Amino acid sequence: MESVRLGIIGIGNMGTAHSLHIHADRKVPGMVLSAVCDISEERLAWANEHLPGVAVFDQASDMYQSGLIDAVLIAVPHYDHPALATLAFANGLHVLVEKPAGVYTKQVLEMNAAAEEAGKVFGIMYNQRTNPVYQKVRELIQSGELGSLKRVVWIITNWYRPQAYHDSGSWRSTWKGEGGGTLINQNPHNLDLLQWMLGMPSRIRSFCSFGKYYDIEVEDDVTAYLEYPNGASGVYITSTGEAPGTNRLEISGDMGRIVVENNRISFDRNRISERKHNHINTEPFKAPESWYVEIPVSGDGGEQHIGILKNFTNAILHGEKLLAPGEEGVYGLLISNAIHYSTWTDSWAVLDSFDHDHFHELLQERINNSTVQKNVSQKVSDVRGSH
Amino acid sequence: MESVRLGIIGIGNMGTAHSLHIHADRKVPGMVLSAVCDISEERLAWANEHLPGVAVFDQASDMYQSGLIDAVLIAVPHYDHPALATLAFANGLHVLVEKPAGVYTKQVLEMNAAAEEAGKVFGIMYNQRTNPVYQKVRELIQSGELGSLKRVVWIITNWYRPQAYHDSGSWRSTWKGEGGGTLINQNPHNLDLLQWMLGMPSRIRSFCSFGKYYDIEVEDDVTAYLEYPNGASGVYITSTGEAPGTNRLEISGDMGRIVVENNRISFDRNRISERKHNHINTEPFKAPESWYVEIPVSGDGGEQHIGILKNFTNAILHGEKLLAPGEEGVYGLLISNAIHYSTWTDSWAVLDSFDHDHFHELLQERINNSTVQKNVSQKVSDVRGSH
Numbered sequence: 001m002e003s004v005r006l007g008i009i010g011i012g013n014m015g016t017a018h019s020l021h022i023h024a025d026r027k028v029p030g031m032v033l034s035a036v037c038d039i040s041e042e043r044l045a046w047a048n049e050h051l052p053g054v055a056v057f058d059q060a061s062d063m064y065q066s067g068l069i070d071a072v073l074i075a076v077p078h079y080d081h082p083a084l085a086t087l088a089f090a091n092g093l094h095v096l097v098e099k100p101a102g103v104y105t106k107q108v109l110e111m112n113a114a115a116e117e118a119g120k121v122f123g124i125m126y127n128q129r130t131n132p133v134y135q136k137v138r139e140l141i142q143s144g145e146l147g148s149l150k151r152v153v154w155i156i157t158n159w160y161r162p163q164a165y166h167d168s169g170s171w172r173s174t175w176k177g178e179g180g181g182t183l184i185n186q187n188p189h190n191l192d193l194l195q196w197m198l199g200m201p202s203r204i205r206s207f208c209s210f211g212k213y214y215d216i217e218v219e220d221d222v223t224a225y226l227e228y229p230n231g232a233s234g235v236y237i238t239s240t241g242e243a244p245g246t247n248r249l250e251i252s253g254d255m256g257r258i259v260v261e262n263n264r265i266s267f268d269r270n271r272i273s274e275r276k277h278n279h280i281n282t283e284p285f286k287a288p289e290s291w292y293v294e295i296p297v298s299g300d301g302g303e304q305h306i307g308i309l310k311n312f313t314n315a316i317l318h319g320e321k322l323l324a325p326g327e328e329g330v331y332g333l334l335i336s337n338a339i340h341y342s343t344w345t346d347s348w349a350v351l352d353s354f355d356h357d358h359f360h361e362l363l364q365e366r367i368n369n370s371t372v373q374k375n376v377s378q379k380v381s382d383v384r385g386s387h
Numbered sequence: 388m389e390s391v392r393l394g395i396i397g398i399g400n401m402g403t404a405h406s407l408h409i410h411a412d413r414k415v416p417g418m419v420l421s422a423v424c425d426i427s428e429e430r431l432a433w434a435n436e437h438l439p440g441v442a443v444f445d446q447a448s449d450m451y452q453s454g455l456i457d458a459v460l461i462a463v464p465h466y467d468h469p470a471l472a473t474l475a476f477a478n479g480l481h482v483l484v485e486k487p488a489g490v491y492t493k494q495v496l497e498m499n500a501a502a503e504e505a506g507k508v509f510g511i512m513y514n515q516r517t518n519p520v521y522q523k524v525r526e527l528i529q530s531g532e533l534g535s536l537k538r539v540v541w542i543i544t545n546w547y548r549p550q551a552y553h554d555s556g557s558w559r560s561t562w563k564g565e566g567g568g569t570l571i572n573q574n575p576h577n578l579d580l581l582q583w584m585l586g587m588p589s590r591i592r593s594f595c596s597f598g599k600y601y602d603i604e605v606e607d608d609v610t611a612y613l614e615y616p617n618g619a620s621g622v623y624i625t626s627t628g629e630a631p632g633t634n635r636l637e638i639s640g641d642m643g644r645i646v647v648e649n650n651r652i653s654f655d656r657n658r659i660s661e662r663k664h665n666h667i668n669t670e671p672f673k674a675p676e677s678w679y680v681e682i683p684v685s686g687d688g689g690e691q692h693i694g695i696l697k698n699f700t701n702a703i704l705h706g707e708k709l710l711a712p713g714e715e716g717v718y719g720l721l722i723s724n725a726i727h728y729s730t731w732t733d734s735w736a737v738l739d740s741f742d743h744d745h746f747h748e749l750l751q752e753r754i755n756n757s758t759v760q761k762n763v764s765q766k767v768s769d770v771r772g773s774h
Contacts, residue, residue, distance in 0.1 A: 150628065244674065270631070
């Protein structure tokens with residue numbers, strides 16, 4: 001195979017951007033846009049005009065079976081990701097899925113099983129993994145520079161979205177249309193980065209507010225307490241109701257404290273580990289000597305979506321390792337689901353024994369009991385929330 | 388009365404410092420140190436040598452009834468504050484009590500009742516209330532500059548205390564000797580400032596770890612989720628096990644966000660309130676215009692203990708309003724007790740209906756079940772933890 005022939009399903013906000021990057025700007029060497037699919041006539045007309053030479057389809061299965069594509073990029077609303085991915089695998093296609101992997105873990109685990117059976121390349125658009133800042137933090141942790149994890153606090157409240165945003169799509173900010181609020185729409189990248197850098201927490205106790213700031217039924221304010229397998233604790237705070245909001249990530253370990261803010265990394269680094277200091281020290285008020293370090297970070301935010309597309313292409317053509325394997329989409333979603341679940345049940349969510357079926361039931365209850373007077377269409381074309 | 392004749396009970400770390408400030412350095416106009424009391428012969432010998440002309444007692448009641456003093460400063464271990472204050476009121480004395488007001492709210496409420504009945508001046512050594520930084524933040528909130536509270540996050544983990552600290556006193560870090568760990572020893576100032584600036588939360592859900600970092604039975608790691616009467620949420624994080632640790636206070640309101648760090652106040656101030664913006668705005672991704680403001684703060688940390696002593700003196704002599712009325716000591720302690728209680732019961736602690744008796748029972752259980760092999764003496768002289 002000399003090049004990957006891609007089909008994009010869903011040419012809304014994200015699909016449109018991807019199509020232009022690949023087709024018009026040729027930003028992804030080895031990748032050719034061969035087909036697009038949407039159920040909106042308006043979007044298909046747009047494709048015919050702006051994507052010359054690209055086949056257009058209004059049915060996913062037709063595109064999948066056309067023989068025109070080797071791989072599909074799925075950029076439809078969240079709920080439809082797993083089913084369309086599973087169908088693609090059944091048609092022998094490689095799959096790159098937009099985030100989130102899905103809305104509830106039960107469907108995503110089924111997608112992952114289909115992926116494993118198919119043996120195709122399966123990626124997820126976790127473009128924030130290309131950000132050198134988070135790559136560096138991850139490396140500092142995994143290399144042992146920070147020492148054993150003690151605490152993480154991520155205040156990520158700069159996701160301000162006014163009422164006008166929630167009113168801008170009939171499916172937006174509804175249980176039926178999105179399956180959640182800011183956890184499922186704005187926060188999937190952050191939740192993935194959290195587990196990518198630190199691994200999975202073992203249990204979660206959360207405090208979500210639903211429609212606290214806006215006339216919506218889903219969560220717009222979240223505080224979650226996390227516990228990790230080694231006993232470390234964490235707090236994850238997000239909201240769409242605060243302006244100007246904060247994005248500050250603090251990670252404490254035995255060797256000191258890392259703070260990420262304004263895309264810069266500082267590291268207050270202990271000269272010897274705190275645990276070692278504590279063992280040999282005899283003075284009641286003495287802390288280990290600590291040095292303030294500014295950690296250099298190369299690149300300016302990373303290649304983002306283009307980087308993921310290149311990596312996906314090279315994985316298919318040359319066996320390059322995926323930066324964001326599709327199967328890993330379930331991790332951030334499990335944290336997200338667990339945060340919902342803990343608040344809904346006013347109890348702990350234990351991740352190792354998470355009740356995927358019960359979560360799905362509780363989500364379905366909320367869909368069934370919804371009183372939102374929006375005409376939710378779940379159109380494949382409308383992906384404006386899939387950032 | 389031309390001057391206040393003070394007696395200090397407990398001449399350990401804090402009592403000693405206070406005695407020298409008042410007697411040797413004459414830093415408190417209108418206040419004269421007339422007597423001190425301790426049960427330690429060594430400390431009384433020290434007093435005879437370093438506090439010439441000051442009467443020494445080895446029994447509180449003797450000093451109280453000596454006729455030599457108008458007021459008493461109580462600087463003994465936490466548990467003994469309420470009883471010694473109550474006895475002082477019964478003897479017609481004004482009272483200044485070191486923090487915390489006591490160990491459990493039940494005893495502190497009884498002390499407050501005694502104070503009310505006595506009608507004497509009753510202060511508490513919340514010296515951090517003299518810090519212009521917190522005074523300014525309080526003023527920004529109470530004047531409405533910040534608008535309605537949305538969230539507070541205080542990461543106050545720079546209370547590092549190694550094992551050598553916990554081993555430095557037989558009463559330290561035990562249920563019997565202190566009645567708690569970092570909540571009761573290091574954090575009373577912060578918990579008071581929190582309620583002083585923002586008012587009391589309505590309920591708390593907390594996650595304390597006991598002996599996580601040290602060989603102690605009490606808490607050395609705390610995360611608490613707070614809810615306020617207006618629906619605002621908060622997180623309070625503290626620990627003695629992290630180095631170098633953080634002291635960062637973030638308060639979000641309708642008019643923006645205040646951050647206090649390194650004794651400086653920044654205010655990201657919305658040009659119009661977020662709620663008003665949200666009401667009139669029609670653009671999905673538009674946030675209110677925000678201005679970065681550095682808030683000027685006069686003074687360098689404030690007069691601290693000396694300021695409280697001056698204020699207490701002037702309250703007695705001239706009726707000056709107390710900056711830290713003793714009756715307000717119960718607020719921070721209630722938050723502290725509620726944080727313990729929530730973890731012990733793995734449930735919400737509702738402050739309006741807090742079960743003071745049940746808390747006391749649960750604390751007593753921990754004292755009774757303690758397996759700590761320290762010879763806890765609760766000596767009146769040993770106040771080295773009362774910072």
